[in-house]
Amino acid sequence: MNTNSSFELNLFHSFKDGDETAYTFFYDKYFRRIQSFSVQFIYDQDEAENLAQEALLHLWQNRESVESINGIQAFLFTYAKSKCLNLIRHNKVKDKFKNDLLNHKERELDIEVLNSIQFDTLELTELERIIQESISELPPKTREVFIKKRFENKKNAEIAEEMGVTLKAVEAHMTKALKILKTKLSDYLFLIFILIYNN
Amino acid sequence: MTSEIINKYLSNEASEQEVQALFDWIEASERNKQQFIKAKKIWALTTLSANLSIETVPVIQMKPKNKIGPYWQYAAVFLVFLGLGTTFYLFNSKSETPKEIVLELGDGRKEYFSGKNQTNLLNDKGDLIAKKFPTEIIYFGKVQDHKVIYNTLSIPYGKRFKLKLSDGTVVSLNSGTTLRYPEQFGLNGNRNVYLNGEAFFEVSKDKNHPFIVHANQADIEVLGTKFNVSAYPENPTVNSTLIEGSIKMSEANNSSNAILLEPNQMATWQNNSKKLVLKEVDPTFYAAWTKGELAFKDTPFSTIAKIIQRTYDVEIINENSDLARQNFTGTIKISESSVENILDLLKRDTPFNYSIHQKTVTITNPR
Numbered sequence: 005m006n007t008n009s010s011f012e013l014n015l016f017h018s019f020k021d022g023d024e025t026a027y028t029f030f031y032d033k034y035f036r037r038i039q040s041f042s043v044q045f046i047y048d049q050d051e052a053e054n055l056a057q058e059a060l061l062h063l064w065q066n067r068e069s070v071e072s073i074n075g076i077q078a079f080l081f082t083y084a085k086s087k088c089l090n091l092i093r094h095n096k097v098k099d100k101f102k103n104d105l106l107n108h109k110e111r112e113l114d115i116e117v118l119n120s121i122q123f124d125t126l127e128l129t130e131l132e133r134i135i136q137e138s139i140s141e142l143p144p145k146t147r148e149v150f151i152k153k154r155f156e157n158k159k160n161a162e163i164a165e166e167m168g169v170t171l172k173a174v175e176a177h178m179t180k181a182l183k184i185l186k187t188k189l190s191d192y193l194f195l196i197f198i199l200i201y202n203n
Numbered sequence: 204m205t206s207e208i209i210n211k212y213l214s215n216e217a218s219e220q221e222v223q224a225l226f227d228w229i230e231a232s233e234r235n236k237q238q239f240i241k242a243k244k245i246w247a248l249t250t251l252s253a254n255l256s257i258e259t260v261p262v263i264q265m266k267p268k269n270k271i272g273p274y275w276q277y278a279a280v281f282l283v284f285l286g287l288g289t290t291f292y293l294f295n296s297k298s299e300t301p302k303e304i305v306l307e308l309g310d311g312r313k314e315y316f317s318g319k320n321q322t323n324l325l326n327d328k329g330d331l332i333a334k335k336f337p338t339e340i341i342y343f344g345k346v347q348d349h350k351v352i353y354n355t356l357s358i359p360y361g362k363r364f365k366l367k368l369s370d371g372t373v374v375s376l377n378s379g380t381t382l383r384y385p386e387q388f389g390l391n392g393n394r395n396v397y398l399n400g401e402a403f404f405e406v407s408k409d410k411n412h413p414f415i416v417h418a419n420q421a422d423i424e425v426l427g428t429k430f431n432v433s434a435y436p437e438n439p440t441v442n443s444t445l446i447e448g449s450i451k452m453s454e455a456n457n458s459s460n461a462i463l464l465e466p467n468q469m470a471t472w473q474n475n476s477k478k479l480v481l482k483e484v485d486p487t488f489y490a491a492w493t494k495g496e497l498a499f500k501d502t503p504f505s506t507i508a509k510i511i512q513r514t515y516d517v518e519i520i521n522e523n524s525d526l527a528r529q530n531f532t533g534t535i536k537i538s539e540s541s542v543e544n545i546l547d548l549l550k551r552d553t554p555f556n557y558s559i560h561q562k563t564v565t566i567t568n569p570r
Binding site for chain 2: 032037038040041044045050057061077101102103106109110113114116117120121131132135136139153154159160175178179182183185186189
């Protein structure tokens with residue numbers, strides 16, 4: 005589904021040569037991904053958009069250091085990760101809960117989660133393939149719920165209304181989706197775990 | 204039990220008590236903690252397929268009335284073809300001389316947004332007032348004196364832009380729009396901006412300084428809220444649609460002719476009758492363009508043609524009277540569709556021929 009066509013490869017070369025239209029292509033392709041990754045850690049849509057914008061700007065300025073087409077995504081996510089970590093560590097993330105202890109605990113956990121992710125070029129490409137495969141293999145209804153929830157940021161109630169099912173059914177689909185994804189991705193994430201700890 | 208709470212937490216729907224319980228559970232053992240970290244990691248990484256929604260759901264879902272069934276299938280068949288075709292179109296059209304986004308400063312100097320780099324914008328005194336990005340500009344700095352200087356930003360057809368004013372208000376500007384606004388808002392009085400075209404406002408709260416959008420012959424007054432205003436000069440109306448908060452729309456020359464909006468309502472100012480009309484709407488539909496989409500709901504082709512002209516910077520000449528009367532419903536991703544894709548799709552419902560020369564599209568009766 006997402007193999008790099010010769011078309012994208014050509015674009016990558018133009019991008020390296022400073023072609024702005026080619027850059028726009030990658031900008032459009034990755035903006036949402038970076039935004040939707042970051043928002044999971046900084047909990048602010050606008051901030052996450054700014055961050056994605058910054059990451060992509062940084063990519064353009066450092067295009068010479070990107071060596072392969074797969075390196076683009078690794079570059080962007082690595083930037084997003086360190087930016088998120090910075091924001092959390094410097095207390096620039098909005099308070100989500102009234103109870104300050106919860107805010108504090110959440111930040112500590114988020115730091116651990118971020119640190120556990122390595123954005124290696126090869127791994128990322130492989131991971132992308134596995135995730136896309138796993139999502140597309142979900143049962144149709146479950147997949148629809150998952151996509152609406154995760155990528156369209158819809159509330160359970162909205163999804164229930166759109167699909168004409170009960171709220172409970174939406175929740176059940178979500179639980180099912182994450183369970184399946186967890187099983188499918190487990191082996192792979194476990195592998196990464198070993199790689200990191202052996203290096 | 205726990206996995207349900209984790210899921211709720213990840214999708215941001217857990218209550219504070221539930222989060223508290225979850226965090227207690229996480230702290231109970233290292234194993235629990237690792238399980239949570241793994242779940243959140245997977246959740247965060249699924250973003251690697253954030254474009255999946257677009258790939259599995261048809262890009263264009265044009266469905267004419269009463270023909271929903273078979274049409275959906277068509278839309279799905281179109282998908283792969285669209286994906287390839289559009290990108291090429293995008294590139295061809297962009298290599299032609301594009302019209303530019305122009306920012307006119309208070310002293311008449313003009314700034315362009317051609318470069319991809321971030322640049323700083325200084326006022327005539329040499330103070331830093333804004334940072335310029337390729338598709339966005341962010342103003343900042345504290346309000347200085349009461350001498351307010353206005354900037355004017357013009358977005359040509361085929362482009363969209365985002366602007367953050369010095370009070371933190373975010374304005375998304377649609378194609379073919381001009382906005383005049385203070386470089387920095389004054390210490391006292393209202394926050395005034397002047398709109399020609401269409402914009403989506405997310406106004407930052409400041410009860411002491413009402414935010415007023417002057418659009419054509421109507422004023423829209425706000426106290427911190429999200430709403431869309433459409434005031435293209437070629438239309439004899441000004442529409443404002445409220446998403447969140449509360450706004451008041453009034454006649455510019457007669458402030459007693461006013462109407463108060465609640466969320467999910469749209470107020471329309473009619474130039475001819477000098478009347479304000481209120482109706483209930485689905486606001487996401489009117490704000491679709493801010494997410495890079497065109498949304499139509501029983502929209503006549505004449506209106507769709509105008510929108511296509513602005514969005515893709517083309518001229519459409521329609522010589523087909525059947526088509527002019529036809530209504531369409533559907534959603535289109537702007538960046539992934541081209542004028543050809545859209546016309547080809549419409550053609551399946553109401554047959555017509557079209558030809559494209561340079562940037563002029565001529566629509567004729569079917570042969």
